[in-house]
Amino acid sequence: MRTSSFGYLQRKSFVHRLNPLTKFTVLILIVILAVTLVSDIIALCIFSFLLLGFIGAGISLRYAFGRLRRLLTLILLIALVQLLFTPYGAVLFYLIPPLAPGFGPFLPITTVGISNAFNLAFRLINIVLASALFVASTDPSRFAAALTSIRIPYRYGYTLVLALRLVPLFDEESNTVQSAQRARGIPVDQGVIRGFLRRIRYTFMPMLFSALGRVDSLTLAMDGRGFGYAPTRTFLVFPKFTPTDWLIVIASVLLTGFFLWNFLFVTALPHIIG
Amino acid sequence: MSSSNASSPIPIPLIRISNLTYTYEGSDKPAVRNINLALHQGEFTILGGPSGCGKSTLARCLTGFIPHEYPGTFQGTITIRDQDTRALAIRELAQSASLIQQDPDSQLVTLNVTNEVAFGLENFQHSPATIEPRIQWALRAANAENLRSRNTHTLSGGEKQKVIIASFIALQSPILILDEPTARLDPHTATEVLKTLQKLHNQGATILVIEHRIQPFLSSASRVLLMNEGTIIYDCSPTQLSANPAPLNDLGVYLQPSTYSETIQAKSKIEQETLRIQGLTFTYPRIEEHNSPRPTLGNLSFSLHSGEIIALMGPNGSGKSTLLLQLMGLLTPDAGTVHLNQQNIHDQPVSQLARQIGFIFQNPLHQIFAHTVKEEVLLATKHLGLSESSEIKLRAEQLMRSFGLLKYQDQSPYALSLGEQRRLTIASILLHKPQVLLFDEPFIGQDYRNVQRLMGVIRSEAAQGTTVLLATHDAAIAETYCSRLLFLFDGRLLIDAPVKQGLEHLTILYQTRVLDEQGSLGVEAEE
Numbered sequence: 001m002r003t004s005s006f007g008y009l010q011r012k013s014f015v016h017r018l019n020p021l022t023k024f025t026v027l028i029l030i031v032i033l034a035v036t037l038v039s040d041i042i043a044l045c046i047f048s049f050l051l052l053g054f055i056g057a058g059i060s061l062r063y064a065f066g067r068l069r070r071l072l073t074l075i076l077l078i079a080l081v082q083l084l085f086t087p088y089g090a091v092l093f094y095l096i097p098p099l100a101p102g103f104g105p106f107l108p109i110t111t112v113g114i115s116n117a118f119n120l121a122f123r124l125i126n127i128v129l130a131s132a133l134f135v136a137s138t139d140p141s142r143f144a145a146a147l148t149s150i151r152i153p154y155r156y157g158y159t160l161v162l163a164l165r166l167v168p169l170f171d172e173e174s175n176t177v178q179s180a181q182r183a184r185g186i187p188v189d190q191g192v193i194r195g196f197l198r199r200i201r202y203t204f205m206p207m208l209f210s211a212l213g214r215v216d217s218l219t220l221a222m223d224g225r226g227f228g229y230a231p232t233r234t235f236l237v238f239p240k241f242t243p244t245d246w247l248i249v250i251a252s253v254l255l256t257g258f259f260l261w262n263f264l265f266v267t268a269l270p271h272i273i274g
Numbered sequence: 275m276s277s278s279n280a281s282s283p284i285p286i287p288l289i290r291i292s293n294l295t296y297t298y299e300g301s302d303k304p305a306v307r308n309i310n311l312a313l314h315q316g317e318f319t320i321l322g323g324p325s326g327c328g329k330s331t332l333a334r335c336l337t338g339f340i341p342h343e344y345p346g347t348f349q350g351t352i353t354i355r356d357q358d359t360r361a362l363a364i365r366e367l368a369q370s371a372s373l374i375q376q377d378p379d380s381q382l383v384t385l386n387v388t389n390e391v392a393f394g395l396e397n398f399q400h401s402p403a404t405i406e407p408r409i410q411w412a413l414r415a416a417n418a419e420n421l422r423s424r425n426t427h428t429l430s431g432g433e434k435q436k437v438i439i440a441s442f443i444a445l446q447s448p449i450l451i452l453d454e455p456t457a458r459l460d461p462h463t464a465t466e467v468l469k470t471l472q473k474l475h476n477q478g479a480t481i482l483v484i485e486h487r488i489q490p491f492l493s494s495a496s497r498v499l500l501m502n503e504g505t506i507i508y509d510c511s512p513t514q515l516s517a518n519p520a521p522l523n524d525l526g527v528y529l530q531p532s533t534y535s536e537t538i539q540a541k542s543k544i545e546q547e548t549l550r551i552q553g554l555t556f557t558y559p560r561i562e563e564h565n566s567p568r569p570t571l572g573n574l575s576f577s578l579h580s581g582e583i584i585a586l587m588g589p590n591g592s593g594k595s596t597l598l599l600q601l602m603g604l605l606t607p608d609a610g611t612v613h614l615n616q617q618n619i620h621d622q623p624v625s626q627l628a629r630q631i632g633f634i635f636q637n638p639l640h641q642i643f644a645h646t647v648k649e650e651v652l653l654a655t656k657h658l659g660l661s662e663s664s665e666i667k668l669r670a671e672q673l674m675r676s677f678g679l680l681k682y683q684d685q686s687p688y689a690l691s692l693g694e695q696r697r698l699t700i701a702s703i704l705l706h707k708p709q710v711l712l713f714d715e716p717f718i719g720q721d722y723r724n725v726q727r728l729m730g731v732i733r734s735e736a737a738q739g740t741t742v743l744l745a746t747h748d749a750a751i752a753e754t755y756c757s758r759l760l761f762l763f764d765g766r767l768l769i770d771a772p773v774k775q776g777l778e779h780l781t782i783l784y785q786t787r788v789l790d791e792q793g794s795l796g797v798e799a800e801e
Contacts, residue, residue, distance in 0.1 A: 007385075007427075008385055008425075010386065010425055139385065139386070139389075140384070140385060141384050141385070141386075141389045158383075161383070161384060161385075162383070164385070165382070165383060165384065165385060168427055169379065173640070176635065176637075176640050177640050177641075179599065179602075179604045179635075180633075180635050180640045180641035181641075181643070182604065182623075182624035182625050182628070183602050183604065183624060183628055183631075183632075183633040183635075183641070184628060184641060184643065184653060184654075184657065184702075184703075185625050185626075185628035185629065185653075185654060185657040185658040186625060186643065186653075186657050187623070187625040187657065188625070202643045205642075205643065205688070206639055206640055206641070206642060206643065209639050209688050210637065210639045210640065213380070213639070214380045217375055217377060217380035217381060218380055218381065218383065219343070220339055220343070220373065220375060220381075221375065221380070221381035221382075221383065221438075222383055223339075223343070223364045223365060223368070224337060224339075224364065224368050224372060224373050224442070225368060225372075225383075225393055225394030225397060225441065225442065225445065226365045226368045226369070226394050226397035226398045226445070227365065227393075227397050228365050228397070229365040229366070229368075229397050229398055229399070230397075230398075230399055232399070233396045233397050233399060234395075234396050234399050234400060234401060234402065234405070235396055235402070236388070236389070236392040236395075236396060236402050236405050236406070236409075237402070238402075
């Protein structure tokens with residue numbers, strides 16, 4: 001069995017070398033922009049920036065999009081709903097033409113619908129790609145170390161390390177349980193909705209007990225190596241904050257501030273006030 | 275055999291156990307009782323005994339996890355270097371004694387080997403300047419220097435075990451306790467781990483190994499302890515044990531392959547071909563884009579017949595589990611075919627194929643789905659189109675009785691012990707009498723008696739014409755119960771022969787170092 005989740009990829013790239021806090025700051029700023037600003041241009045700018053980020057991290061786009069295909073499919077479905085059910089704007093055409101006098105047409109495709117769907121999809125894709133780039137290019141142990149430099153207790157930092165460590169493990173277990181269901185004759189591969197419900201029903205208990213066992217062993221293994229021995233701990237490699245990190249953080253904050261100021265005081269506020 | 279200490283006692287006691295009795299919360303029977311023991315500086319001790327006799331509980335007591343992490347009734351005292359384990363926190367005790375558990379996968383905390391070995395040292399606030407040489411020392415001592423730059427999730431089972439050993443010995447705590455360190459390893463990797471332990475022992479470590487298979491450890495050990503029903507019943511030297519091994523059979527402890535009392539190979543009426551595998555080739559999708567796409571299975575061709583019990587052997591990562599998943603139709607081959615009774619198995623969904631092929635996974639928890647033991651055994655009536663006739667109910671009852679599960683029939687299967695859960699999964703597969711049985715390492719953590727009991731049932735199924743393919747690392751099981759050996763190496767079928775000739779051929783391959791030289795290739799294949 002092999003995992004299909006998206007995790008840290010060890011490389012020696014410029015993006016990998018950046019301080020994890022720098023990357024985390026940029027991630028937070030991208031999420032703020034994606035959530036607050038309804039702008040195709042900004043969304044495209046961020047998207048292009050992220051594509052460059054993947055290339056700079058030495059992670060091929062084919063690999064990244066391949067691993068994220070389920071999430072991206074979900075986003076496209078959300079965008080499709082937006083496209084089909086936005087009644088505002090000029091109607092370009094109807095997906096279902098009039099079927100009989102007085103019956104139809106249905107599902108108008110409008111200019112606002114297309115714009116909204118496009119914009120929403122890009123914003124969500126940007127959030128997913130930014131998170132994926134952060135996870136793929138940041139060693140969780142370095143991130144945990146970096147968090148302690150801003151006085152976050154290492155126990156919280158290690159919660160994240162463990163989460164990222166357990167994702168591929170549980171992913172693999174889930175695949176095994178689903179194989180076992182099919183091998184026991186449980187028809188999880190028959191019927192879209194019924195198969196899905198059966199899969200959930202027969203996955204929960206085996207996964208729960210298996211996960212409890214894993215967590216129990218992991219806790220013993222951590223305690224047995226002195227985790228929590230003292231309020232602070234050392235780190236073999238402590239990521240430094242270099243001038244490049246400062247430059248990227250300052251540039252990102254200024255750019256985000258500019259976009260938000262422009263949106264609030266140039267685009268949105270005059271409309272609201274007047 | 276004596277109940278006194280080994281002949282040449284070593285003077286400094288590191289651990290003293292006095293009148294230890296411990297009962298888990300919710301249990302009415304002590305897991306360990308009235309134990310008095312001293313472990314000395316520099317001893318290499320093996321602790322054997324049947325499944326459920328209290329070995330792992332004793333190990334948890336020695337490292338303070340009991341009573342700190344497990345609620346229950348703790349009586350008596352344990353002192354490590356004259357400090358009472360109840361008075362110290364686990365993280366403080368960790369500086370004196372380290373416990374390495376069975377499953378390395380569940381003990382890896384970080385994502386790369388260097389961080390993993392550094393983890394404990396960082397917790398104990400060592401400076402980076404002292405951590406670095408300690409990592410190098412620990413990896414060298416564990417024969418794992420070549421793994422330093424690797425990601426933990428790309429390691430094979432044996433490599434993970436070595437990294438976990440390195441991460442604990444880096445702490446240089448004077449006592450190292452290992453709970454079945456070789457249970458999941460192939461003989462070659464198990465030997466590597468044993469060499470690592472010998473090396474550590476030579477450097478002064480005090481080692482306690484908990485094992486069912488004690489034979490490989492006897493030449494290194496200075497002392498053997500045997501437990502049964504929560505108490506230590508023998509405390510002797512390896513020489514004394516070798517001279518009089520009789521009690522081992524009663525306890526379910528493996529000494530050497532010949533101790534399997536019944537060498538009955540399946541002289542089955544091999545009648546007809548059931549499974550035909552032709553040109554089977556399969557490569558897993560790459561974990562990372564830079565991994566080389568080596569085939570996990572390369573162009574395998576062979577046939578299995580009714581009534582055969584076939585041992586499927588090979589090093590960790592050689593493709594045994596992948597082959598079994600292919601035969602169950604759970605993976606689609608890149609090339610080649612698998613035919614069951616001359617019909618391609620991929621022409622029908624797996625859930626229908628399950629009527630004819632039964633699959634027993636390594637971890638029983640992965641394939642238990644019902645709320646009670648009885649429902650679990652009868653699960654096939656729900657999903658495989660079997661009517662819940664009186665005949666089926668009677669067979670379910672017979673299976674539960676022969677597997678010692680009848681008294682638990684209304685209980686939750688999750689409340690059973692691991693050995694009982696293993697028996698339950700086999701009973702539930704046997705209900706509908708599949709034509710082929712595929713077992714993926716069913717005997718991990720099972721003692722001699724349990725192996726005998728399970729193999730007895732498997733043999734009687736084979737005698738009725740069932741084809742059995744059994745993935746195992748245990749040559750003794752293969753030699754005792756199987757008629758034929760398939761040996762996989764690096765995804766290729768290296769040996770397909772009657773079991774005796776196959777094992778002899780395998781010995782020659784190892785003796786002439788043909789397999790040793792290729793071993794590194796096998797490891798690379800798992801990346």
